[in-house]
Amino acid sequence: KAGVTQTPRYLIKTRGQQVTLSCSPISGHRSVSWYQQTPGQGLQFLFEYFSETQRNKGNFPGRFSGRQFSNSRSEMNVSTLELGDSALYLCASGGDPAYNEQFFGPGTRLTVL
Amino acid sequence: AQKITQTQPGMFVQEKEAVTLDCTYDTSDPSYGLFWYKQPSSGEMIFLIYQGSYDQQNATEGRYSLNFQKARKSANLVISASQLGDSAMYFCATSISSGSARQLTFGSGTQLTVLP
Numbered sequence: 001k002a003g004v005t006q007t008p009r010y011l012i013k014t015r016g017q018q019v020t021l022s023c024s025p026i027s028g029h030r031s032v033s034w035y036q037q038t039p040g041q042g043l044q045f046l047f048e049y050f051s052e053t054q055r056n057k058g059n060f061p062g063r064f065s066g067r068q069f070s071n072s073r074s075e076m077n078v079s080t081l082e083l084g085d086s087a088l089y090l091c092a093s094g095g096d097p098a099y100n101e102q103f104f105g106p107g108t109r110l111t112v113l
Numbered sequence: 114a115q116k117i118t119q120t121q122p123g124m125f126v127q128e129k130e131a132v133t134l135d136c137t138y139d140t141s142d143p144s145y146g147l148f149w150y151k152q153p154s155s156g157e158m159i160f161l162i163y164q165g166s167y168d169q170q171n172a173t174e175g176r177y178s179l180n181f182q183k184a185r186k187s188a189n190l191v192i193s194a195s196q197l198g199d200s201a202m203y204f205c206a207t208s209i210s211s212g213s214a215r216q217l218t219f220g221s222g223t224q225l226t227v228l229p
Contacts, residue, residue: 031215043204043219056216088156094215102208102217104150104158 002027004093004105012111018079021108023091025072031055031094032074033102034066038087049074050094078110086112115140115207117220124225126195133180134190134223136205145207147188148217149179152202161203164188195227 005024013019025032033056034046045058049068066076078085088109092102116139126132138147149161164172164179172179180189192199202224206217 033215033217035217042221043206043217045216045218048215058216090156090158092158092217101146101148101160101163102215103160106155106157109156 004091004103006089006091006105006108008108009106010109010111012113013081014113015081015083017081018077019081019110020075020077021089021091021110023074023076023093023105025074025091025093026095026103029093029095029103030072031102032068032072033092033094034074034076035090035092036060036087037090037107038084043090046076046089048094081112083112086110115142115145115209115218117205117207117218119205119220119223121223122221124223125228126192126225127228128197129194131191131193132195132225134192134203134205134225136188136190136220138186138188138205138207140186140207140209142209145209147179147181148206148208149177149188149190150204150206151199152204152222154201158204162190192225197227197229200225200227 031050033048037043048056052068063079068074088107090107091105095101118137145166147164151159162174162177176193178191202222204222205220
C-alpha cells in the first residue's frame with residue numbers, strides 16, 4: 001500500500017496571502033487529521049475529517065479551514081497568513097478505529113515571510 | 114482534557130545500549146490509547162508502538178517495548194540495542210478510544226542522540 005502523501009512539501013508565502021495544502025490518505029482510510037507543529041507550541045491538533053464531514057476541531061482561528069473529498073483526499077486552507085503560521089503541517093491517515101491508529105505523511109513545511 | 118508529559122528534553126545513549134524514554138499522561142477517560150512516534154530531522158512522524166489502556170501485557174515491536182504502568186499513568190518507551198539511526202525526536206501521544214472522533218495529544222518530545 002502507498003503511504004500518506006502530502007503536497008507540496010515546501011511552501012513560501014508572504015503575510016496576507018492564503019495557502020492550500022493537500023493530503024492523500026492511505027488507500028481505504030476514510031479519516032484524515034491535520035496537525036500543526038511549531039517549535040514554540042509543539043504538535044497541535046487542527047481538525048479531523050471522516051467521510052467528507054468535519055468530525056472534530058482543535059482550538060484554531062477560523063482562518064484555518066479544511067475539507068475532504070469523496071475519495072478521502074483532504075485539503076486544508078489558511079487565509080490571511082500571519083508570520084506565526086510558519087510551521088510544519090502534518091496530515092494523518094486514520095487506520096483501524098479499534099486502535100485509533102494514525103499514520104502520518106511527510107508534512108508540508110510552510111514559511112510565511 | 115488529556116495531557117502528556119515528557120520530562121527529558123534530551124537524552125544520550127551509547128550505540129548498542131538500551132535506553133528508556135519517559136512519558137506520563139493524565140486523562141479521565143476510562144478507555145484510551147498510548148502511542149510513540151519517532152520524528153527524524155526530515156520531519157515525518159513514524160509510528161513505533163501502541164498500547165491500549167485495557168491491554169494486560171506490555172506492547173512490543175521489534176527493538177521497541179512500552180513499559181505500561183497504568184496506576185502510575187506511565188508509558189515509557191524502551192529501545193534495546195540502540196543504533197545510530199535511532200537518533201531522532203521521540204513523541205509520546207494519547208488518544209481517546211471512543212471509536213468516533215480521532216485526536217492525538219502529544220508530549221513535548223525527547224531528542225535522542227545515539228553516540229558511536
